[in-house]
Every structure is written in C-alpha cells, then in structure tokens.
Ligand SMILES: NC(=O)C1=CN([C@@H]2O[C@H](COP(=O)(O)OP(=O)(O)OC[C@H]3O[C@@H](n4cnc5c(N)ncnc54)[C@H](O)[C@@H]3O)[C@@H](O)[C@H]2O)C=CC1
C-alpha cells in the first residue's frame with residue numbers, strides 16, 4: 001500500500017476545523033434526506049442540475065438490465081414526468097382518508113397541513129395523492145399501485161392506523177421508495193375483547209335471540225346455546241391478539257391450544273397454552289378463533305378441504321381477515337353442519353353484498369369490522385400512527401416500519417458519519433467507471449475491529465447503492481427501495497466484513513467499494529485485480545478517501561475532487577494550484593500518494609468550486625500529468 005502525505009499542515013488543519021462543523025451538519029442533513037423518501041427530492045432540481053452538468057450521464061440499459069453509461073446528448077429529459085412538488089421548507093400535506101381519533105389529528109396538525117377527506121373513490125384518492133406527502137388509512141382504503149403511481153414521487157409515507165396492512169400494496173410502496181408504517185399495538189386488546197364477545201355471543205345465540213325478540217317473538221327453546229367452560233378453543237395465530245384471546249379464554253375455563261408456526265413455545269407455556277400443528281388444532285377444537293395475518297400463505301387457508309377435517313359442529317370466530325376463509329366453502333360447511341356456527345367481523349369484500357348467503361345465514365353472527373372500534377383503541381391507534389408518520393416525515397427511522405429495516409436510534413447515531421462516507425464512496429466509484437461500461441458487480445468490504453455480527457450494514461449498503469445509482473439514472477433511492485432498485489437494475493452487491501486491528505470504539509474502520517468487469521476513465525483507480533477500487537475512512541467525523549486503486553491518498557470527501565496521475569517530480573502541486581487559482585477555484589484539500597519514489601504519483605485535490613473547461617484543459621496539458629478526472633461528490 002502506498003504511503004500518503006498531505007501537502008501543507010496548515011491547509012490540513014484549517015480544512016479540518018472548517019469542515020468539522022459543516023460536516024456534522026451536512027452529515028445530519030444528508031442522513032435525514034436519505035431517510036426521508038428521496039422520492040420527494042425535488043426532481044426539478046435534480047433534473048436542472050443534471051442538465052447543466054458537463055459530465056457523463058448514465059442510464060439503464062433495458063435489454064441487458066445493467067447500468068450503463070451514456071453521454072448527456074443521449075439522455076432525454078422527456079422521460080421525466082411533470083411533478084407537482086412542495087418545496088422542502090413548506091409544511092407537508094397529510095391526507096387522512098378514514099376516521100381517526102382526535103388526539104392523532106391534533107398531533108398531525110402541529111406538524112403539517114391535514115386534509116381529512118373520508119369516503120374518497122379510488123379516482124378521487126388518485127387525484128388528491130399527488131399533492132400529499134403522507135397518507136393515513138385504516139382498513140377501508142385500498143392503497144393500490146395506481147395510488148403510488150398517481151403520487152408521482154411525492155408520497156413519502158403511508159400510515160396504517162391499525163395492524164393489518166393487507167390493504168396496502170407493499171411491493172408497489174417499496175418500489176416507489178414510500179415508507180409504510182403501522183400502529184401495531186394500540187388495538188390489540190380491543191380486537192381480543194371483540195373476539196371473546198363474538199365467541200360468547202355466538203355460543204349463546206345473542207344476536208339471533210335479540211333479532212327474534214325485536215320482531216315480537218319469545219323463543220326460549222329455539223335459542224338454547226352451548227357452554228364454553230371445559231371446551232377446547234384453538235387460537236390460530238398466536239401473536240398479540242391471539243395471545244390476549246388465549247388469556248381470556250383460559251379465564252373462561254376453556255382448554256386453549258394454539259397454532260402458529262412462528263410463535264415461541266415459551267410464550268405459549270407462560271400462558272398455559274399448548275402449541276400444536278395446524279391439523280391437530282382444527283381436528284380437536286370445539287371453537288376455532290382466527291388471529292393470523294392475511295398473507296399469501298394464509299389466504300383461504302380455511303377451505304373445503306380444511307373444513308372437512310374439522311370436528312363436526314365446530315364454531316368459528318374470525319376477527320382477523322375475511323380472506324383467510326374461503327367464504328363459499330364456509331357457507332357449504334355451515335349448510336352441511338360441519339360448522340355449527342360462525343361469528344365474523346371481517347369479510348373478503350367490505351362491506352359485503354347485502355344479499356350475501358354468508359351474511360344472511362341463520363347460524364352466522366356478523367359485525368361490520370368492529371374489532372378495533374373502541375374509543376380507547378381508536379385514540380391509542382391515532383396517536384401511535386400520528387407519531388409514526390410525523391417521525392417518518394422528519395426523516396427518523398420508524399420502529400413500526402413495515403417495508404424498511406428498523407435501525408435502533410443508538411445504532412443510527414453511531415453510523416451517521418459512515419452513512420455519508422458510504423454514499424460518497426458510491427458516487428465516487430461510479431464516476432470512475434468509463435462511459436459505456438455495464439456495471440453489474442459491486443463488492444463492498446467493511447473493515448472493523450468489532451465482531452462482524454455486531455455490524456448492521458443495511459444502512460451503509462443502501463447508501464452505497466444510492467451513491468452508485470442516483471448519479472447515473474432517474475431512480476431515487478432510499479432505505480426503503482435500495483435493495484429493490486439495485487436488483488431491478490441488475491446490480492449484484494456483495495458484502496464482506498473483515499476484522500482488523502483498529503479502534504473498537506468505532507463501528508467501522510474503513511469501507512472499500514470495488515466495481516468489477518468495467519473500464520475506468522481513470523486507470524489509476526484500477527487495482528491490481530482489475531477492479532475499480534476505492535476505500536474511505538471517517539476521520540474526526542469527516543469522510544475521507546484513503547485509497548484509490550493501488551495508491552494511498554488522504555483527501556476529505558467534500559465539494560469536488562480532481563484526481564491526477566503524474567510523474568512524481570517537484571513542482572506539480574504548484575502548477576495545478578496556479579491553474580486553479582487563475583480561475584478563482586479554491587483548493588480545500590490536497591494529498592499526494594505514490595507507489596515508488598520519483599515514479600508515479602496520484603494527486604487528489606479537493607476544490608470548492610467547479611473548474612471550467614478551460615482550467616481542466618490546462619491541467620490536462622501539463623506535460624507530467626498522464627491522466628486526470630474531475631469528480632463531483
Ligand atoms: N378485526 C379487527 O378490527 C382487527 C383485526 N386485526 C387482525 O388480527 C390479526 C392479528 O393481529 P395481531 O395479533 O396484532 O398480529 P401479530 O402479527 O401480532 O400476530 C399474528 C400472528 O400470526 C402468526 N401467523 C403467521 N402465519 C400464520 C399461519 N399460517 N398460521 C398461524 N399463525 C400464523 C404470526 O406468527 C403471528 O404470531 C391480523 O390479521 C390483524 O389484521 C387486528 C386488530 C383489529
């Protein structure tokens with residue numbers, strides 16, 4: 001490895017002191033803007049910047065599905081849609097499309113402009129959404145791909161004021177870089193209580209007897225019920241609601257079994273519940289209470305086949321999601337007597353058709369999705385979701401993110417400077433790749449004194465991805481969509497964590513980014529193994545480039561960078577410095593690295609301003625300079 005030296009100490013120290021404070025602000029701002037969906041980055045700004053730049057652009061080659069470089073003339077601005085964007089200092093607009101508790105609304109009003117518009121048609125929602133930064137829904141709003149498309153990049157967060165997110169197209173949200181958060185805890189008890197209410201009401205024919213009496217009848221013999229005590233209830237889905245139902249059912253003297261492929265056995269044991277297989281649960285239960293999410297593996301999991309395996313006369317409660325039951329099969333099972341009764345709060349289609357055979361069935365008790373509808377739960381959910389949405393709009397990582405990694409705040413603050421380093425290295429590496437090269441394979445190596453398992457690299461990987469993709473495509477990358485976008489663009493990003501002898505106080509010692517099988521526009525950036533290779537470190541909170549190809553350098557990654565390879569001889573720094581000085585371009589940092597004395601050297605010059613073409617040409621004409629490149633950080 002080459003040694004690196006910095007030209008003047010005073011330059012170094014003044015840069016550090018000047019950059020230290022600005023860098024910590026920049027670090028924070030950069031981190032926040034990344035964590036906020038960058039889909040909301042003013043695209044117009046991004047475009048005008050790109051349009052004015054004299055440097056290479058890149059676009060996605062749709063056939064090879066590989067990132068390829070292209071020149072400005074090949075880059076058409078017409079592919080970018082007109083986007084109605086708020087400026088970053090205006091208040092965010094938050095659309096609340098279903099009734100939300102007043103405490104939550106007040107909290108939201110303290111942060112943004114709140115538009116409570118209920119009962120919007122899909123078309124009305126699509127029309128409104130392009131003017132909204134956040135959308136808050138309950139189970140009644142379908143947040144489809146069309147909604148994300150109509151948002152035109154402005155929607156940063158969808159808040160689901162409740163648990164189930166099956167009404168939100170998560171794949172589309174992720175693709176559009178839109179964070180989805182939910183409020184998973186505040187309605188647990190309400191849902192569990194409703195489950196128990198339905199269980200008891202069904203067992204004792206409460207709703208049927210009520211309707212009968214109101215129609216003037218007195219039918220005591222017709223509505224003889226069944227007792228719950230001593231009966232077996234199978235709780236299907238032993239999560240938050242399921243566990244609370246189990247606890248309450250035990251209090252009623254029932255024998256409780258549960259099925260949940262992912263539930264820990266010790267939690268079940270603590271409540272006195274036996275975890276059993278699906279088959280065992282449905283074959284032995286007198287009552288079955290459903291508490292699993294609606295996901296592909298649970299969709300219509302209760303169907304003709306599974307009903308046929310149930311104990312004859314079983315009673316079913318569903319406070320989870322209508323879609324876990326094949327409703328036509330349930331009608332058949334009710335008609336045949338396999339299922340004696342059902343009590344349903346949720347339906348495949350909500351509201352269901354009024355003439356639905358299931359709803360009208362005399363052995364079925366129904367409620368219109370009331371599980372979460374208690375005053376207490378609704379206030380709790382409203383506050384929980386308002387806090388999550390405001391936090392997301394502020395750029396904080398959410399503890400209830402559904403489609404993004406949850407990074408604990410302490411990890412986040414420790415990683416903050418490395419997050420900036422990671423993005424800059426990605427930006428730098430991609431600019432070193434020659435136009436026309438297809439970028440496919442990127443290797444990231446993290447060196448750290450800590451155990452590899454202690455380093456959560458998702459955030460860093462996402463930042464490197466952002467740094468690589470954003471300068472060369474029209475995609476906007478954030479924590480939500482980084483992996484998806486990389487995959488979509490055919491980028492293979494592999495990671496390696498290496499333990500090195502460094503200060504364990506810091507989570508990372510260095511990050512190296514290598515791009516394989518590409519040509520470089522700066523041959524010195526190519527390492528011995530043929531990859532474009534750069535490495536960086538954080539020094540005093542400031543990201544630095546420390547290695548380029550086989551050359552050691554030391555330059556703070558701020559502003560712009562000129563890299564030159566020259567014959568190692570005296571006077572080179574002065575020559576280039578003079579050319580820049582003539583153009584009033586301020587040098588912020590300079591570092592020279594070489595492999596062998598008086599042989600080849602790399603000069604890395606940080607500049608505050610962008611030198612004009614003339615200055616760059618003059619640098620290129622300095623006889624000892626063999627190659628140079630100007631890079632924007
Ligand atoms: N009716 C209503 O108003 C309400 C309905 N819900 C619904 O209740 C359900 C449960 O909510 P929470 O307990 O808060 O969620 P949770 O995530 O805490 O629990 C769900 C459990 O289902 C389990 N599970 C996943 N696949 C399964 C499978 N194939 N078989 C059995 N279990 C499986 C999971 O491991 C998890 O433990 C959700 O569908 C939610 O949408 C929740 C609140 C109110």
Ligand SMILES: O=C(O)C(=O)COP(=O)(O)O
Pocket residue numbers: 138139140161162163164165187369370371372373
């Ligand atoms: O939280 C859930 O999953 C629910 O089903 C509650 O739905 P809601 O918010 O009452 O429309």
